[in-house]
Amino acid sequence: DGGITQSPKYLFRKEGQNVTLSCEQNLNHDAMYWYRQDPGQGLRLIYYSQIVNDFQKGDIAEGYSVSREKKESFPLTVTSAQKNPTAFYLCASAEGWDSFYGYTFGSGTRLTVV
């Protein structure tokens, strides 16, 4: 079955560490996205990518970095510069940036700073 796989489901980070969240899709979608979800704030866009080797900052990109070396993969690195990284992170994909079809979401990664 086609879908998006996010791993790990739970991740713990010490202060000052970088961590990388994995997102893989086998839907042959061009566009991929990373969202952060905090209680009561809905989803906020971190980064998005329309095609391989290209990505753009979203609304809250500071303290995060991404890469898009393969169509199927869009990993997100939470750097030590992100002051409040504890949140739920969702990866999504869509057929195209201008597609009017909805996103397909992964099951999320819950990141906690310890």
Place this chain on the structure above:
Amino acid sequence: AQKITQTQPGMFVQEKEAVTLDCTYDTSDPSYGLFWYKQPSSGEMIFLIYQGSYDQQNATEGRYSLNFQKARKSANLVISASQLGDSAMYFCAMKSGNQFYFGTGTSLTVIP
């Protein structure tokens, strides 16, 4: 400016009853899409229903229907015959231009 507004942080409904979750939106684009997603406690976002701005009829998908009132810029989700498994967060979203906007969500609890 808030693009998607969901004014009901939490809602309760009796099992087998119908419930309406409110959503209003703001855009000046003539062409846009409206979506509803369900997020159970496990975290994944599940696509429920889609309405295009040029669609003449309200969208329906099984027990879900979208009450689209274009002039009022509202896109309310109606769930008929609520089931215990409907307890979840529900997000309204809009695709306008090249942006995708999400509301803050409504937590729905179905009471047996």
